Amino acid sequence: MRRVVALAVIVASGLLASCGGSSGNGGSGAGEDVTADSRDAAECPVRDHLAAEYNGRRRSGVEMPIDYAFLEARRGGCLPVRFNPCEPIRYVVNAALAPAGALDDLQAAITKVEAATGLSFVNDGPTDEPATTNRLIFQPQRYGARWAPVLIVWAHGGEYQMEPTNPAGGRSFDAAETFVSGVLIVNVDAVASDNGRTRPGSGFGDGTTWGRVFIHELSHIVGLGHVARSDQIMFPELGVQRGPAEFHPGDLAGLRALGKEAGCTPTPPLPPGR
Numbered sequence: 001m002r003r004v005v006a007l008a009v010i011v012a013s014g015l016l017a018s019c020g021g022s023s024g025n026g027g028s029g030a031g032e033d034v035t036a037d038s039r040d041a042a043e044c045p046v047r048d049h050l051a052a053e054y055n056g057r058r059r060s061g062v063e064m065p066i067d068y069a070f071l072e073a074r075r076g077g078c079l080p081v082r083f084n085p086c087e088p089i090r091y092v093v094n095a096a097l098a099p100a101g102a103l104d105d106l107q108a109a110i111t112k113v114e115a116a117t118g119l120s121f122v123n124d125g126p127t128d129e130p131a132t133t134n135r136l137i138f139q140p141q142r143y144g145a146r147w148a149p150v151l152i153v154w155a156h157g158g159e160y161q162m163e164p165t166n167p168a169g170g171r172s173f174d175a176a177e178t179f180v181s182g183v184l185i186v187n188v189d190a191v192a193s194d195n196g197r198t199r200p201g202s203g204f205g206d207g208t209t210w211g212r213v214f215i216h217e218l219s220h221i222v223g224l225g226h227v228a229r230s231d232q233i234m235f236p237e238l239g240v241q242r243g244p245a246e247f248h249p250g251d252l253a254g255l256r257a258l259g260k261e262a263g264c265t266p267t268p269p270l271p272p273g274r
């Protein structure tokens, strides 16, 4: 059985905490052309697009990419780590603490990510699996002989070292350089601004809305990291983002490279001795 990296490490070292819902300082401006050299993007999509931060750690000498970023690269440094787009990404939901309307926003966000990637998400139904600091990616007693589905769980973020200004945090886990599972913790105590009085709104409107939170976090789940352009969904500060919560050209270029268009990649075999 394979033991995954403890989520506590991730939270403490910043991956989750960096997805800020607070209004922040505005970040970098727009203005640069997001058009990538298409030939280079096809042959070596990760070149110049490796996230400056992954798994809570800064990559030394790596600048935050402008328009899209991949969280992790396969050996050789050219191909991003991603799910096998030729099989559905299965997920389970622990919505015991979810506020009214949250599941509608989640479902709408999933539909947007599916459209942008060609990936297919399949809801395997409710679970009582709690948010945890050391989730296993293979749990045959709970989920049978398969990789554990992605867990989406509403929880009190403070119990997982998430500040109230951090509405959610998620990541995926790989086996043999292919993502096979993941976890997304949604912070029920999240605030939309530093004054601590405003809750994120439902829907896909301006600033830190739950719809924006979900499409940002689901993009982390499929393998995108943070970018410097403040007009992209993958800019780390959600509160400064204006207009409808929808993907922009940089986001879309990154999501395409993680999805169906990039072709199938074998799903790794389960751990031996199951």
Ligand SMILES: [Zn+2]
Binding pocket: 018, 019, 020, 216, 220, 226, 236
């Ligand atoms: Zn983020």
